[in-house]
Amino acid sequence: MPEVYPQFEDIDQQQETYIVGMWAFLVNEVMFFGPLFFIYGLYAWKHNAVFYVTSHHLDYKIGALNTTILLISSWMVAMAVHYHQKNQLKKVCNMLWGAAVCGTLFLAIKLIFEWAPKFSHGLFPNPGFQSRYLAYYGADTNVDVARLFFSMYFAITGLHALHVLIGVLIFVWLIRLIKKRPDVITDYVPTEMVGLYWHFVDLVWIFLFPLFYLMPK
């Protein structure tokens, strides 16, 4: 059982404090990603027809595959918390490893099948974007606005991918702590907090997927 620090009345209040603290951090994250979604929404509304054409240059099947992978990882993390509450540490580590693999797979698919082809075609925000876009897709839409779409695509999915990478590293770190430092991991709360972070990363993708890959006209 974890030690109850003198400023808390009991273990429940202490654990609640950790969780509330984590939520305070997640509120920061909501405020960080929220305006990015608003900016995207504003331009999608102003340039709906162009965004519609440009969004079809993203493969929704890859987006759906990555959504599935993140949902599986989220379930695994929820299971890790479940097992930790029951003190089944081996199962906790297995689930966290599974989630770490899913996160890595997500990044690999994004990097290899999405970003790499876009970069090799010059479809990232750069001075030569216009000519590269015209050479690759033809004059199918307003290229200036298409550049705006791809700027936001790389900015928002890039920040999300950075969060995924941090999450994977935290999983590995947490597994190591669970195995080597039982004096540090005395209860399920660290797993719960890491889980909250990972679910938030999943939450961001739940909105990114329809907004970027499935945009209606």
Added chain:
Amino acid sequence: MSEHTSTTNGHGDHGHGDHGHSGHHVIPQAKLLQTFFVLMGLMIATVVAARLPYEGGVKGIPSAIAWLVLLGIAFWKAGLVVQIFMGVKYSTKLTKLYAYGGFFWVTLLGVTLFDYATRQLEPVQGWEPVAESALPR
């Protein structure tokens, strides 16, 4: 320190599931698995809804419906993740306040977008729109 020894939190739902060693709610495996399958189903529903041919209908209305359906499903999925996977449904009132407060706060921030919807751009000298660019300045 008071003599208060009972749990200080307000567990929302004691109807099912069991409790860990410290008295916190343990969400049952079956509930987590069920939530996962519902999320997968909603993901497939989003893709199917987005691939339906909306063009050719009454101008303006079909795309608005498509947006509503896609965002509606996204909010539904988000709700499931927050309530079940993140366990807010079973958490204390203080945790709920922080969790819902954050989403409420970002909604308030979104109100700033009304400025774009309701006011004209008033270009000042040097910020006129460039003829060959469709981008607003």
